[in-house]
Amino acid sequence: MIVLLGRELKLAVRAGGGALTGVLFFLAVVTVVPFGVGPDLNLLARIGPAMLWIGALLSMLLGLERLFQADREDGSLQLLLMSDHPLELVVLVKCLAHWLATGLPLIVATPVFGLMMNMEPALIMAVMATLIAGTPAITLVGAVGAAVTVSLARGGLLIAILVLPLVVPVLIFGVTAAYGAVEDPAPFLPPFLLLCAMTLFFSVLGPFAAAAMLRHAAD
Amino acid sequence: MKLSFEQLTVHRSEREIISGLSAGVASGEVLVVTGPNGCGKSTLLKTIAGLIKPASGKIELTESGDRSIGQCCHYLGHENALKPALSVSENLQFWQKFLALSDFGAGLDIESALELVGLPDIDEIPAGYLSAGQKRRVAIARLLVCKRPVWLLDEPTGALDKKSEARFSKIVDGHRNDGGITIAATHQPLGLKNTKKLQLGPIEQKAMS
Secondary structure, three states, X not given: OHHHHHHHHHHHHOOOOOHHHHHHHHHHHHHHHHHHHOOOHHHHHHHHHHHHHHHHHHXXXXXXXXXXXXXXXXXXXXXXXXXXXXXXXXXXXXXXXXXXXXXXXXXXXXXXXXHHOOOOHHHHHHHHHHHHHHHHHHHHHHHHHHHHOOOOOOOXXXXXXXXXXXXXXXXHHHHHHHHHHHOOOOOOHHHHHHHHHHHHHHHHHHHHHHHHHHHHOOO | OEEEEXXXXXXXXXXXXXXXXXXXXXXXXXXXXXXXXOOOHHHHHHHHHOOOOOOXXXXXXXXXXXXXXXXXXXXXXXXXXXXXXXXXXXXHHHHHHHOOOHHHOEOOOHHHHHHHXXXXXXXXXXXXXOOHHXXXXXXXXXXXXXXXOEEEXXXXXXXXXXXXXXXXXXXXXXXXXXXXXXXXXXXXXXXXXXXXXXXXXXXXXXXXX
């Protein structure tokens, strides 16, 4: 399983991999916002956490299309199915690799982008914490979408449409928790714990659902 | 070890591709499946590999323990399962470790496997730079780096030149002498002696009868 993780990470950083595309898209979204809403620094700071979360969410969805499709096209998926490793575990490891290659760079880049949105340090830290807790859920739900659309040539948008209703709660609780960390009456811990709960829930449901779909699409 | 299937019927998108097919292959035997395009050769191999569920009939592999048949098989499909961004040895290393089954013994190391397919000194080259025939030969090397008793080969010699074909026959002979089972679907003669043959007919005929 560790070899699979190593292979996926290598593929992500080599030519044609998706590791940097996510961060670049994130950068594009976040830099465009101030041009759109104008130079009102207070307004930027207020919508900052929401914009960072939306940017991160969209960047995560960007690379999901290739999660299983690349393996299906070159025949690797069939061999993955014929190994004696459970497919659920294979899916989980691929999700972990996707998160490490796409999700983690976003979180590392968040402080820089947070400054661009005129956010105070405490709020940036809060957004980072919620992204760490919440982005794995996006990958795990996305894996199900990627498995459903694995045999479709242009499945990317379809994944987004299938997956968005499921990740909206993640977005809501992520942003709520981030605001809760700095605004006094709003609580931080309850939405944050719900966010963690969603990630844990999808880490069980996601691999099983995706594996079931992949077995169906094996030929 | 003996792989056999009885009264195997396989449907694909509502069409009966294989109907009531029975055959068996024992250790050290090679079964060559022939027939016109679309007669179900690939479907048969995928069904044995467990990638397609048969509509009826059963497939058995003796002495496979509690493993599924697919886990005892090497499958060489139309695609080579090579990642263009990874080097040849990285590709083979991954499959060697990922497909390894300890109870069947260790396979060859990557260097000697590449030598057997006639591709020494290319292990550091990204697989994306190889020609179609070279990719095919690396995919054949995959069968050697990790030991599995049953080989399912779908058009194995498609892109190979004469010399590589001869090397390939030797490799299959080696597998056969080792007590392995080989099922190959092909249009071309594989240069192997004493093979069992299975001729599949065109689907139209089957639908009529």
